[in-house]
Amino acid sequence: MATTKTETQNLSLKRESPLNRLRKEWAGVLILLLLAAFPFLFAWFSGTSVTDGPSRFWQGLMITFFIMAVYAMSYDLLIGYTGILSFGHAAFFGGGAYTMALWLTHAVPVISSRYRITLPGGANITEVVLFVAGILLVVLVVTLLGLLFSAASARVRGVYFAMISLAMAEALHILSKATDFVRWTGADEGLHGVPVPAWINPTQNRLLFYFVALAFALIMYLLVRRIVDSPAGRVFVAIRENESRVRMIGYNPVVFRSIAFVTAAVIAGLAGALFSLWNMSATPTMTGAIMTINALIMTILGGIGTLVGPILGAGLMQIVGQFFYQWFGPRWPLVFGLIFIALVIFLPYGVIGTWRQKRYAWKRAIQKMFGKG
Amino acid sequence: MTVEGEILLEARSLRKEFGGLVAVDDVNIQIRERTLHSIIGPNGAGKTTLFNLLSGMMRPTRGQVYYRGRDITNLPPHRIAHLGIGRSFQITNIFPNLTVLENIRLAAQALGKDNFRLFRPAGSFRQYEEKAYAVVKRVGLQGREFDLALNLPHGDKRKLELGIMLAGEPQLLLLDEPTAGMSSEQVPALLEIIHSIMADGDKTIVLVEHRMDMVMSISDRITVMHQGQILAEGTPQEIARNQTVQSAYLGELYGDLAADLEDKDGQR
Amino acid sequence: MGNDNILEVESIHTFIGQFHILEGVSLQVPRSSITVLLGRNGAGKTTTLKSILGLTPPRHGVVRFDGQEIQGKPAYEIAAMGIGYVPEHRAIFRNLSVAENLKIAERKKGDLDRKADFIFSLFPDLKRLYRLPGNHLSGGQQQMLAVARALVADNQLLLIDEPSEGLAPILIEQMMETIRNLSATTTVLLVEQNFIMASQLAENYYILDDGKTVHQGKMADLVQDKELIHRMLGTAVRSGGAG
Amino acid sequence: VQQVTPTAEPTQPPAPTQAPPPTQAPTKAPEPVQTEEPVVELGPVLKIGQIGQLSGALALYGLQQTRGFELGLEYASGGKTDEAGRYIIANRPVEVLVRDDEGNPEKAVQLARELIEKDGVEIIQGPSSSASAAALTTVALENKIILMVDPAASAFITGQYFNPYVFRTSRTNYDDVLVIAKYLVENVGSKFAHIGIDNAFGRGSGAALAYAVAQYGGEVIADIYAPLETTDFTPYIQQAMDSGADCLFLTWAGTGYVTLFQQLGDLGALDQMQVATGFGDNASFAAVYGAAVGQIGLNVYHYTAANTEINKWLTEKHLEKYNEPPDLFTAGGMASALALAAALEKTGGDASGDAMIPALEGLKFEGPKGTYYIRPEDHVCLQPMNILKLVDINPPLDDKGRPTYKFFETVYVTKYDELAVPCTLTGEYESRCGDLPRP
Amino acid sequence: MLGVVGYTSMGQTAFVRTTLSGLTLGALFFMVAAGLTLIFGLMDVLNFAHGAMFMLGAYLGWQFFTNPTFLFGLAPLILALLAPLFGWLFARLEIPEALQKSAPSLLGLAGVVVVFLAVRGLDILDLAKTAMVATMTAADPLAEATPQEALSIFWLRTAGMFIAGALLAMATSRPGDKTRTVHTDQVRRALIGAGVLLVFTIVATLFREAAPRAVLLWDANLRFFAALLVGALLGAGIGGAIEVTLIRPLYVRPIYQVIVTLGLAYVLREVIQLLWQPLAYQMSRPPLFSQPGKAENIFEWFRTNSVTVDVLGVTFPSYRLFIILLGVLMLVALALLMNYTRLGMIIRAGVQDRQMVEALGINVQRVFTLVFMLGAGLAALGGIGAAPFIPVQPNMGDAFQLQAFIVVVIGGMGSYGGAAIGALLLGLARAFGDYLALKYSLSPAIAEASTVIIMAIVLLVRPAGLFGRKE
Numbered sequence A: 001m002a003t004t005k006t007e008t009q010n011l012s013l014k015r016e017s018p019l020n021r022l023r024k025e026w027a028g029v030l031i032l033l034l035l036a037a038f039p040f041l042f043a044w045f046s047g048t049s050v051t052d053g054p055s056r057f058w059q060g061l062m063i064t065f066f067i068m069a070v071y072a073m074s075y076d077l078l079i080g081y082t083g084i085l086s087f088g089h090a091a092f093f094g095g096g097a098y099t100m101a102l103w104l105t106h107a108v109p110v111i112s113s114r115y116r117i118t119l120p121g122g123a124n125i126t127e128v129v130l131f132v133a134g135i136l137l138v139v140l141v142v143t144l145l146g147l148l149f150s151a152a153s154a155r156v157r158g159v160y161f162a163m164i165s166l167a168m169a170e171a172l173h174i175l176s177k178a179t180d181f182v183r184w185t186g187a188d189e190g191l192h193g194v195p196v197p198a199w200i201n202p203t204q205n206r207l208l209f210y211f212v213a214l215a216f217a218l219i220m221y222l223l224v225r226r227i228v229d230s231p232a233g234r235v236f237v238a239i240r241e242n243e244s245r246v247r248m249i250g251y252n253p254v255v256f257r258s259i260a261f262v263t264a265a266v267i268a269g270l271a272g273a274l275f276s277l278w279n280m281s282a283t284p285t286m287t288g289a290i291m292t293i294n295a296l297i298m299t300i301l302g303g304i305g306t307l308v309g310p311i312l313g314a315g316l317m318q319i320v321g322q323f324f325y326q327w328f329g330p331r332w333p334l335v336f337g338l339i340f341i342a343l344v345i346f347l348p349y350g351v352i353g354t355w356r357q358k359r360y361a362w363k364r365a366i367q368k369m370f371g372k373g
Numbered sequence B: 001m002t003v004e005g006e007i008l009l010e011a012r013s014l015r016k017e018f019g020g021l022v023a024v025d026d027v028n029i030q031i032r033e034r035t036l037h038s039i040i041g042p043n044g045a046g047k048t049t050l051f052n053l054l055s056g057m058m059r060p061t062r063g064q065v066y067y068r069g070r071d072i073t074n075l076p077p078h079r080i081a082h083l084g085i086g087r088s089f090q091i092t093n094i095f096p097n098l099t100v101l102e103n104i105r106l107a108a109q110a111l112g113k114d115n116f117r118l119f120r121p122a123g124s125f126r127q128y129e130e131k132a133y134a135v136v137k138r139v140g141l142q143g144r145e146f147d148l149a150l151n152l153p154h155g156d157k158r159k160l161e162l163g164i165m166l167a168g169e170p171q172l173l174l175l176d177e178p179t180a181g182m183s184s185e186q187v188p189a190l191l192e193i194i195h196s197i198m199a200d201g202d203k204t205i206v207l208v209e210h211r212m213d214m215v216m217s218i219s220d221r222i223t224v225m226h227q228g229q230i231l232a233e234g235t236p237q238e239i240a241r242n243q244t245v246q247s248a249y250l251g252e253l254y255g256d257l258a259a260d261l262e263d264k265d266g267q268r
Numbered sequence C: 001m002g003n004d005n006i007l008e009v010e011s012i013h014t015f016i017g018q019f020h021i022l023e024g025v026s027l028q029v030p031r032s033s034i035t036v037l038l039g040r041n042g043a044g045k046t047t048t049l050k051s052i053l054g055l056t057p058p059r060h061g062v063v064r065f066d067g068q069e070i071q072g073k074p075a076y077e078i079a080a081m082g083i084g085y086v087p088e089h090r091a092i093f094r095n096l097s098v099a100e101n102l103k104i105a106e107r108k109k110g111d112l113d114r115k116a117d118f119i120f121s122l123f124p125d126l127k128r129l130y131r132l133p134g135n136h137l138s139g140g141q142q143q144m145l146a147v148a149r150a151l152v153a154d155n156q157l158l159l160i161d162e163p164s165e166g167l168a169p170i171l172i173e174q175m176m177e178t179i180r181n182l183s184a185t186t187t188v189l190l191v192e193q194n195f196i197m198a199s200q201l202a203e204n205y206y207i208l209d210d211g212k213t214v215h216q217g218k219m220a221d222l223v224q225d226k227e228l229i230h231r232m233l234g235t236a237v238r239s240g241g242a243g
Numbered sequence D: 001v002q003q004v005t006p007t008a009e010p011t012q013p014p015a016p017t018q019a020p021p022p023t024q025a026p027t028k029a030p031e032p033v034q035t036e037e038p039v040v041e042l043g044p045v046l047k048i049g050q051i052g053q054l055s056g057a058l059a060l061y062g063l064q065q066t067r068g069f070e071l072g073l074e075y076a077s078g079g080k081t082d083e084a085g086r087y088i089i090a091n092r093p094v095e096v097l098v099r100d101d102e103g104n105p106e107k108a109v110q111l112a113r114e115l116i117e118k119d120g121v122e123i124i125q126g127p128s129s130s131a132s133a134a135a136l137t138t139v140a141l142e143n144k145i146i147l148m149v150d151p152a153a154s155a156f157i158t159g160q161y162f163n164p165y166v167f168r169t170s171r172t173n174y175d176d177v178l179v180i181a182k183y184l185v186e187n188v189g190s191k192f193a194h195i196g197i198d199n200a201f202g203r204g205s206g207a208a209l210a211y212a213v214a215q216y217g218g219e220v221i222a223d224i225y226a227p228l229e230t231t232d233f234t235p236y237i238q239q240a241m242d243s244g245a246d247c248l249f250l251t252w253a254g255t256g257y258v259t260l261f262q263q264l265g266d267l268g269a270l271d272q273m274q275v276a277t278g279f280g281d282n283a284s285f286a287a288v289y290g291a292a293v294g295q296i297g298l299n300v301y302h303y304t305a306a307n308t309e310i311n312k313w314l315t316e317k318h319l320e321k322y323n324e325p326p327d328l329f330t331a332g333g334m335a336s337a338l339a340l341a342a343a344l345e346k347t348g349g350d351a352s353g354d355a356m357i358p359a360l361e362g363l364k365f366e367g368p369k370g371t372y373y374i375r376p377e378d379h380v381c382l383q384p385m386n387i388l389k390l391v392d393i394n395p396p397l398d399d400k401g402r403p404t405y406k407f408f409e410t411v412y413v414t415k416y417d418e419l420a421v422p423c424t425l426t427g428e429y430e431s432r433c434g435d436l437p438r439p
Numbered sequence E: 001m002l003g004v005v006g007y008t009s010m011g012q013t014a015f016v017r018t019t020l021s022g023l024t025l026g027a028l029f030f031m032v033a034a035g036l037t038l039i040f041g042l043m044d045v046l047n048f049a050h051g052a053m054f055m056l057g058a059y060l061g062w063q064f065f066t067n068p069t070f071l072f073g074l075a076p077l078i079l080a081l082l083a084p085l086f087g088w089l090f091a092r093l094e095i096p097e098a099l100q101k102s103a104p105s106l107l108g109l110a111g112v113v114v115v116f117l118a119v120r121g122l123d124i125l126d127l128a129k130t131a132m133v134a135t136m137t138a139a140d141p142l143a144e145a146t147p148q149e150a151l152s153i154f155w156l157r158t159a160g161m162f163i164a165g166a167l168l169a170m171a172t173s174r175p176g177d178k179t180r181t182v183h184t185d186q187v188r189r190a191l192i193g194a195g196v197l198l199v200f201t202i203v204a205t206l207f208r209e210a211a212p213r214a215v216l217l218w219d220a221n222l223r224f225f226a227a228l229l230v231g232a233l234l235g236a237g238i239g240g241a242i243e244v245t246l247i248r249p250l251y252v253r254p255i256y257q258v259i260v261t262l263g264l265a266y267v268l269r270e271v272i273q274l275l276w277q278p279l280a281y282q283m284s285r286p287p288l289f290s291q292p293g294k295a296e297n298i299f300e301w302f303r304t305n306s307v308t309v310d311v312l313g314v315t316f317p318s319y320r321l322f323i324i325l326l327g328v329l330m331l332v333a334l335a336l337l338m339n340y341t342r343l344g345m346i347i348r349a350g351v352q353d354r355q356m357v358e359a360l361g362i363n364v365q366r367v368f369t370l371v372f373m374l375g376a377g378l379a380a381l382g383g384i385g386a387a388p389f390i391p392v393q394p395n396m397g398d399a400f401q402l403q404a405f406i407v408v409v410i411g412g413m414g415s416y417g418g419a420a421i422g423a424l425l426l427g428l429a430r431a432f433g434d435y436l437a438l439k440y441s442l443s444p445a446i447a448e449a450s451t452v453i454i455m456a457i458v459l460l461v462r463p464a465g466l467f468g469r470k471e
């Protein structure tokens, strides 16, 4: 729906000049630049090659982080913004991952061995076309999943829905590991060695994949930010606050919940698809309850109902988890769990939420100290 | 006194049963355009339930509701809202964690055509924001626009409740005990708002209220409900004099209200 | 002192969070009487009741019930000593049936059976609604239930917070009647903004302002003192009705 | 086949997630005359990543694997270490980085990538679970790094999941069944039922069983798979009993094994038909095989069955270090180390995949079980297998109070080239099979 | 009806056996779900640590049954640390205004440091390992129930723990909290409580070596039933501690309860792996259910205690009948409790408005804690009851937890009868599903999905579950 005119408009409430915007968002831009430069900075500081060894590994870690951040963000769209407690988010992520992996493993080779799609000039673009088709397929599949979930959510509420969603995801999980489909899905082991097209293959060109993932995360972040800030996004929040009242002022919550579900599903599904490309695999873990729980943990850790929160949560979990593993060995989840519990008890609004609150308090304290700054 | 107009809303043998309990018992009622029509009655008479039926919150067991001649009996509440019927609630029903402005803005946006714009910031739709500001001013919440609704004192919450309804620019307003839980000091301000709504000239109000002095002074018509049925209907004076009403609802304490009213009317 | 006052409150100070809400409230409630607590919105009336009951325990000061110091005891112990509470805004249990709402207030087995007739005689409506869940009651019915609930156990003292709120005029009268009857056996400490009601019921009054008791005396005297009424209670007085 | 506890060695916690403590090895190695040797400049450290399952159902296998591997390095290096205590193979000090994949293929892949990219590992050894092994084959291919599989046993690893970088010293499902199939068909009956884990290991075994019994005129009439985490086997056992088979072949691993066996007994399946399975690890014997004394079964490795010098050395060292004799997969871990060492010597320390492939293909080496041969075509490692007779489930302790686990009488030990393990390669690699037997 | 169809199409043996198997599964599901109907169904706490409690119960019971050295060795230390229960002892302490803010965290930190110092050098892990090794049937548990540490040193540790407990008590006494006062009565009660605790600690310290030996000399059957009790009681105790420290502050933030219990499940699992290593164990059945042979019927079993019983012509393990019995007993106990006490009502009311319930003279906080303890205790009891049947391992509770959630939801929140029926339904569906799936060459996964599908259907038809109260 967005016209060119609106595209140039600001994301925040008031219209501002681009310069002004940049000033407001300097922190974000800086972080983005840092992330973009990260592979080179890391290689430079550690004195290693950008494409090998530890650099490569850290790029990998960051790629996972980017993907998980998007995934957590999509979850927050449901739980934080629309107030839907869903325990089935893995279905979207795993659904996306499996769709992509199955498509690349079983459909693409067959199709590309039979057909060739060329540009008028003669360039062979079969691979690209099929890849794009794969993405569209992912979107289609997870949209259907999202609609299924929202249909259920129209009928049952609260913890009952949480349980239903858990069950629906579990059903998908069971399908993904059912031996009946072992020829296609690899059952328990999952699909490995998915033939990812060379131009986006993470083992062949890790650095490129890093930027793809970064761009993906950025685009998704901007997209979600837009959605959250859009008229519809505001209605999501209203539904979270008081659904019956939303209906009484003239919105149809079923429709808006469906929108929320489908958007969250598509974003999570795309994250899943990218994850399957990144790992060149699709495994039952990706559809399992742990995957949902991860989303929940990342979201709450960072701060529910914010966009930066889930991203930060994903970062904490991926990056800090890595360090913990190094420091504490295989029992690191013990330490992580303890810290985690302490955080939940003492930082009730997540890292970001608490920071925002405190920031306000600090500001006031400072104002007080200097007699109204 | 305002001119009575066309029939705006009509209920025909409307009935609602909860299990064995008949909360609304074959009620026929007509609301005329541009009137302030009060519904009074003892607790449990079925006033709130009647509102729930009229606004689509509940489905009647039987009977119809017509709005401007159109059958709206089984329409979902959001459709009814789109037809221009707004309601406020006896128990405050707002969006607690949103700002006052956002509460009202949402209501203003609801009936516009931009709800499904997913990729344009809500802030860029100035018209809704402007409307919201106007409503804030109208209900007297200036200066609190950016407070979270849950932090408002009770009286202000009641005002916000009203503001949410007003922002939808309904033609027909169903107000369920707007003064509930307000202290007497705050009531005049609310009366002021109601008067100003009526002064717009094109609004119709249905009011449920227990504060008799208020009801008597501002209503054009009063319907008295009792045990789900309509006990009496008429002008305030008629009602105040009605013996049945006195015994069923008003009691002795207000026996002298009728006399009181005669003077007041003169002043108005 | 001693035995003729069932409740004595001596200069209590109560905090909610960091806010110093009560700054020295003192009350004496004689046995088998109705004492009313008056004051503007936000004066601290509700907080006083809650402080007596231990829901917001006072930091300083003494609360004596039946001669025993009770400040600092947990609320459930205080209540169990024989204090019934009808909170403002009813606070009935929405997901419990009317029957359960009453049953839960039992302190001894069989309390409800003993009191059922008495309660139904006061509020015949409740008999009809007995099996309904609390959230299906209309506003006024909930208020009746809240009062009924406080009557189930044998209480020596009832703390009633704004019982007339949201009641139809005729019910306000009934409620007054009920409370008057109760005071024959139980002591009542009433918070009421409806001055008509308060003045007709109570023998003694206390006026709170800004967390302090500022006036006290016999109701009969207060009714004469229009100026004081106006100063302390604002317009609350005139707007009679269900105000 | 497994159970249950790290028997009797409270002082040595099986927490082998770090490389073996460098200080302890040199003192215990058969002390060479290190100082007198001419000082040769050592090559760069060779890091080997070892992935095993150190928690969960197969945790004991991971432990055996890591111990065996370390002892294998010690043996191959002749106990020669550098000053940090690393064994020196082909003039390169070898450092082993052990990781726990929890039996989760995804985790295995992650760990492998991390080992390769971050830690600079040049060879991957392991894992315990066939599912993980299957997943790891792709990592080997991606990075052109040798994956030396042991103890994961699925035939699929060198079948449908094969690529040239995948090697194994573990036996395949075919070894398991071929060794016993003839005996079963001739002595028990021709109708078989199979209960297997629902994963690559179990399914591989199902395929192998069908192939093997068919060779002797038998037939699998019920092929049943249960999820690894199954706790109630009743329906599966019921199905097997309903099938009317003469013999029930079990393919199970991990803790559920005890449960399965117990329930087989409880539900009367043991009375109704003969049950055949591999004899598992030492600790589980009392719990599992109580009712099986006198039975004949197959076995991958038992220290009492192998009559070789290396095995003697292994047993001694193991007793000395861990206070108990080596277990089911200790030999496998050791064989992996020996095979890698032999190949490394051949390449002169070049561990890159492309150098190692020719060195490993067709490699014949002596290991704890005897002679092993890595088939060049499909990298299957042909090796001796045991047929044992269970005679005693509560053997006495030795004079130092250590368990002896002398359960068996050896019936027969095959030579490495005795079992005609078929070549199961598929797709683009199918042609590699040449004239090897095909299933 | 279905039964008849199944009976005729499956044949008697298969039908009876599958039914019995379904009943066992149902009983297992119910054992986990029973506690969950209280915690999740009544208190609305989405307790994701419930499966962990099941697992914990199994470990504790198993350890007690086979060799309780470890448990007794740890008991004095844990008892000594319980002082914070009496935190209000210090509530009257006047602390300088300036210190009030930082005092709790400083004291808490000091407490943690002292705990650390007290257990430093004490090889709890080693203690666990000795006890664990002794559980291997080959070895003689009595021989392994050895003294751990000279009393003279151990006293210091206990004292250290006591000091730590006192520090933590001070920290939790909320110094300077103006919204709180403490009546003299309370202080007196706290003093008595603390005294009793001290006595217990001393007794536990003195008997920490003798006790395990004594227990090991008991008859194994007695030890087994004691293990059931001990597992359940310890489970309840741990549940209580969890409720007080982690759940209670979060009743106002339900989603965070989910999160905290998730984290807790994580932590418990890791602690277990730290203490007992990440392995799986098999608990042996008590002699009552393990004599070789087969009883012709139940009555004969009373005489023979044989491992299997003939039920309607089918050989079936006697222990599994015991599991079914245990499930039924739990149901009866729960039914009695819920019908003859006002617990259910109080909790439902308390969830909505705690203050009001308190104003009625009910100690809500204690009721909540009790109910949580009861729920956790039931889960633990289920765990130890199941331990001789399924492997004892760190994630043994996870699958059951999911099933239990489904059971509670199918049955309707807060309805124990519904939970029982739900459990039965799922158990039978699972057993027959597995049977039929195998019969038609489908994977058992399909049968696994049936539970999920049953739930979806039930909820779509009756959004509040079979016996749920409608909101």
Ligand SMILES: Nc1ncnc2c1ncn2[C@@H]1O[C@H](COP(=O)(O)OP(=O)(O)OP(=O)(O)O)[C@@H](O)[C@H]1O
Binding pocket: B018, B021, B022, B023, B041, B042, B043, B044, B045, B046, B047, B048, B049, B050, B090, C129, C132, C135, C136, C137, C138, C139, C140, C141
């Ligand atoms: N959801 C429901 N289920 C069952 N009974 C209900 C429900 N809602 C209301 N009732 C019953 O219907 C009757 C009418 O209730 P209603 O709320 O309409 O009364 P009201 O006139 O608004 O009273 P009040 O002035 O006290 O608010 C009451 O007896 C009430 O108990």
Ligand SMILES: Nc1ncnc2c1ncn2[C@@H]1O[C@H](COP(=O)(O)OP(=O)(O)OP(=O)(O)O)[C@@H](O)[C@H]1O
Binding pocket: C016, C017, C019, C021, C039, C040, C041, C042, C043, C044, C045, C046, C047, C048, C088
């Ligand atoms: N939770 C709270 N946090 C902060 N301030 C509070 C809180 N509860 C009450 N107060 C404040 O305490 C003061 C006394 O409140 P209280 O409810 O006792 O008044 P009241 O006399 O009962 O008034 P009303 O007539 O409106 O019921 C008010 O100023 C109120 O704002």
Ligand SMILES: CC(C)C[C@H](N)C(=O)O
Binding pocket: D001, D058, D061, D128, D129, D130, D131, D151, D152, D153, D154, D201, D252, D253, D254
């Ligand atoms: C015998 C075991 C080592 C086999 C292993 N369980 C696998 O999955 O391959």
Ligand SMILES: [Mg+2]
Binding pocket: B047, B048, B049, B090, C138, C139
């Ligand atoms: Mg009403």
Ligand SMILES: [Mg+2]
Binding pocket: C045, C046, C047, C088, C161
């Ligand atoms: Mg008040």
